[in-house]
Amino acid sequence: MQPSPKFRGEPTENIITGNVVLYGAICGEAYFRGVAGERFAVRNSGAQAVVEGVGDHGCEYMTGGTVVVLGTTGRNFAAGMSGGIAYVLDADGEFARRCNASMVALEPLLGEAEQEAKLTRDLWHGGIADEAIVKRLIENHARHTGSAQAKRVLERWNEFRPKFVKVFPNEYRRALGELAAKGRRIAA
Secondary structure, eight states, X not given: OOOOTTOOSOGGGSEEEOTTTTTTOOSOEEEESSEEOSSTTTTOEEXXXXXXXXXXXXXXXXXXXXXXXXXXXXXXXXXXXXXXEEEEEOTTSOHHHHBOTTSEEEEEOOOHHHHHHHSOGGGSGGGSOHHHHHXXXXXXXXXXXXXXXXXXXXXXXXXXXXXXXXXXXXXXXXXXXXHHHHHHHHHO
């Protein structure tokens, strides 16, 4: 989704879609060139989405899927989030203050080699390196919406990558570990 060609404002500072978009989404991809209202991707269980900012309560009670936020979030982000992964561009360094970290860990976005050194592949989201997931989704966002923000991030990737925060639910990490352990027992 993108603004009308007649729109003259900055998409990263304007609402493009209303509240509760992607509520309970189970699959698919969505790209929004602009900011979403409150409760974006609440109870998302499988959709992949990119948005250029969200209001309060983004990714609340999320159980699956992947969300990339290329801008600021409102308060209480990730409240009750038990699955899936969100990647947030924390340009102002204030995301941790707006995130409800009671059920999630906030981690840096690592490149594949760094991730390989720090985290067993069994704990990788979808078995793919986080950097590859984020870049692919941002590339899709740029292609489908013509987003200047996405193009800027990709062009200056080495500058922006360290500003991304991975929101990794504790329950999802535990479940991935249990699945890996079960797989190893079966293989043995």
